[in-house]
Amino acid sequence: MDPARKRTLRLGVALTAALLLAGALIYTSFTASTEAKTPSELAASALPGRSYELTGRVAAGSVHQEGRTLLFSVQDRKGSASVPVSYTGEVPDPFRVGREVIVQVRREGDRFVGAPDSLTTKCPSKFKAAPPKAY
């Protein structure tokens, strides 16, 4: 085969592979993704049975343990709207009231049920520490 034709063929194969990869990326990312919502958005529009990624802060006074199930509310970062979450699974060490969390949830009645082991909290190196009190 003459070298110019060979090069064109190689380019064609490479471009086809790149296009296939791009197509697969776009298709799978839209089919496998989870909608990200804040508590206020979730409270207003969540559909039962559908999975969402909930982001916000753990609301004060909302954390309770019932056996292996952790009950807490997630509040908007800026605002007071919150949704109740029941979660079973690994709880990261930094989890506590006021901390930013991300959790995969599904609406079941009035409550949102967290997917097992899907709870993540803000990395501890990035906490904005409260200013210490001068005493």
Next chain:
Amino acid sequence: MATTGRALLILALACSLYGIGACLAGARLGVTGRGAAWAASGRRAVWVLAGLLTLAFAILEIAFLRSDFSFAIVASHSSLTTPTFYKATAAWSSQEGSLLLWVWLLSVWSSVALITVGRRLKEIAPIATAVLLAFSVFFLGLLVFAAQPFAQLAAAASDGTGLNPLLRHPSMMFHPPMLYSGYTLFAVPFAFAVGALVTRQVGAEWIRATRRFALAAWFFLGIGILLGARWSYTELGWGGYWGWDAVENASLLPWLTGTAFIHSIMVQEKRGMLKVWNASLVLTTGILAIMGTFLVRSGILDSIHAFGASTLGAPFLILLGLMIGGSVYLVVSRRASLRTDYRLESLVSREAIFLVQNLVLAGLAFAIWWGTFFPLISEALTGTRHSLGPPWFDRYTVPFALLLVLLAGVGPLLAWRRATWASARRSLAVPVGIGVATLVLLVVGTDAGRKPLALIMFGLAAVVLGGVAQELVRGTRARRAMSGEAPPAALLSLVRRNRRRYGGYTVHAGMALLFVGVAASSAFQHTSEVSLKPGQHTRIDGYTVTFVRPTAAVGSEKISLGAVLDLARGGHVTRLRTTRGFYPDTTLGPFQAPVSRFFTGEPTSEVGLQAGFTRDKWVDIDVSLGPLQRQLAFRDRQFQAATRVVRSPRQLTAFVDARNAVVGGLARTWVTHPWAANFHLIVSPMVSWIWLGGIVVFLGGLLALWPAPRGAPRRAAAGYRARLGRELADVASARTAGT
């Protein structure tokens, strides 16, 4: 001290601005006469900058070591009880301190680069210096105007809030300096690439001069990523080492494109090819390094690693826009200079494999970038934010990783330019044979066959290790034939004289071990979440796990509630101890919640881990404080009432003693009247291979970075000529056989 620190930062900013002006004047006026004088002045500005920032960083460090709580950053990230080692390293746990570390490291590496290569590349260096100083101006601008590390409190605190307990881990303390060294070192080849493109000096000289910096950047970034993974595994209490979080991915992206770059520059050095690709790759790597820093500070993506409520996103976005726009302009406008007359001669050659490996790495980086930024992409396209989880990332990264390991096994065994099928067969027969034998043994002797992708990874890793071993044996034999040395001496001498090559082989071997560890621990992990009382047991992967007894310890810094567990299998018992540490809540006033405050601060897990060559046994406890809540509330009320009658120091001492006794008694309730605790149990095979592989990669990287002994290049070239001669003889004999 704080005033001096601030003044040093302002001086450093002025010095950087002057340096940029001097360098641009030097570039404009030429490499001799006044131009050379201006360029030299700009170079000296970098050294002065490094000196000023070293002093500024030293002041911050001294403030931390002296617990000077008049510094806001010290008060919010350290305390009197913080151990000295962590006081010294707490500086970069804050946004302000980490930015100062970034620009300080940049100034140091820039100085080293200009000392070692600045004089060699007279035309390129002034522009490169100006680019490096422009990065300094950006970060110093942030430090002077937005995130001030030397800000002071109106009234000095008597104690600080302390370093977050989860950061009290040696890996975590070295992880940021390593990552930042990687990021800032990538700025050096980026700056020299810009210099080369601006001055149209696009040969291999700038690559040869800065190759070691690219390698060092890759090395430090890789070590930083691995240290972060180790910290996550042993400290965070979830048992994983990689979560596909946006910021984790952002550190991986420049490492992947950097890996592609340090391979593809070999093709430009040896064959004069891939100039456009190399320029694009190094510019992309530099952009991705800044993007990693940007993601942590912008808040544009929901990441567990992003600084909350940061206002630094906009400046970073402007910098990124300038870098992307400038890079595209330079590559497009210089495409004629970057054109090469050399073509790929054969698909069976080392450069062809490097090219494919580069495409795979670029594809992998693109897939990870796409997944990371998908929330923004989907929002732009559909109006709603969607995010992708670990299963999506695994779907793409696993096949890419398999391909990469295959190419790492094959690539180094093929000759440059054109390998004959005969020589390729000869080089690949033994490694492929080892790979196939490994597969057969695993299928017959173990249950690895139920996870085909992991099985393929084991086979491919065996090909890599077989290939590296074969090259070492062949090289040692050849060395012995030439010098008559004993085998160990011949091996040492071989490696010593070809450090770059054998360092690369060692890195490949380490990566193979690391991938084996990742594949085995991901595919064959057993995990369990159980609630147990003392004396109860559960089963996991054939082990009977018994909660033997609870433990409690009250220290000056924290209260630890834990458990002793026995894992028994086949008559062998492993004892593991895990604790949950409760630190006091330092944000409360001195008499607020006088008892419960000792249980409501930052909690931290001390994982029970027995690491082994074949498997890790890992356990983490979560002790709920629910059963203590009523007691804690009662004691809080009791001691709050008592505070009203505390009048004298003697009464205060009695109050503190009584409160400490109550706190200790409450903690010991866990031992005297234990309740059920939640345990996370993991039995994971070959996790140690990840860390072992990391150490081998580290050693290989050091070997490749170490300067070659004098005269070695000449001998290496002689070796190359000999090999070329052998391959030409193969071609000739093949042609003779054909005719």
